[in-house]
């Protein structure tokens with residue numbers, strides 16, 4: 001497979017320092033809203049990268065459910081690979097890619113487990129089949145299709161649906177945001193917001 005001639009031109013928007021907000025959350029919201037307007041598919045999906053106990057990088061897609069108390073929130077199984085990684089190294093990188101807007105946002109932060117009450121509250125809002133799947137799935141452990149279907153069928157018959165102890169939310173508290181805007185001729189814009197020692201946000205540009 002040779003993809004060397006596959007090239008996109010990036011010319012949709014540009015990123016000028018004078019148009020930036022001081023607060024990266026406000027800028028994230030602006031870009032997220034634009035991503036929705038530009039019809040990017042699943043704009044709340046992001047690539048979550050973690051580091052395993054063996055110091056191996058691990059990446060997968062998860063869904064952003066809210067930004068609360070300055071934390072980016074997603075839900076998962078605490079016993080999964082990502083859960084084990086976060087226990088070993090409570091740091092993560094998030095990557096949002098909005099191809100129709102020719103943009104990406106990279107965020108780095110510290111990860112903490114959210115409360116059991118919050119997990120139960122959110123779990124109760126999920127469709128019943130999603131609740132059953134969360135109960136039937138020991139996420140990231142070896143299984144068979146038959147075993148999964150059998151577990152889900154038994155749970156459905158019993159009708160006893162509760163939020164598993166191993167299921168819940170994580171909050172990522174960012175200390176670094178990078179907003180990348182594709183530009184003509186590959187002279188792309190990269191604007192960084194980094195938290196300083198005084199806890200204010202410093203802004204600078206990186207070479208593309």
Ligand SMILES: Cc1cc2nc3c(=O)[nH]c(=O)nc-3n(C[C@H](O)[C@H](O)[C@H](O)COP(=O)(O)O)c2cc1C
Nearest residue numbers: 045060061062063074075076077080081082083140
């Ligand atoms: C669009 C999309 C959304 C997903 N959302 C979630 C999610 O919110 N939470 C989750 O645990 N897994 C989600 N997944 C599945 C994960 O990518 C991954 O397969 C799973 O969490 C196991 O990852 P791990 O073994 O690295 O822990 C999603 C996958 C896709 C493609």
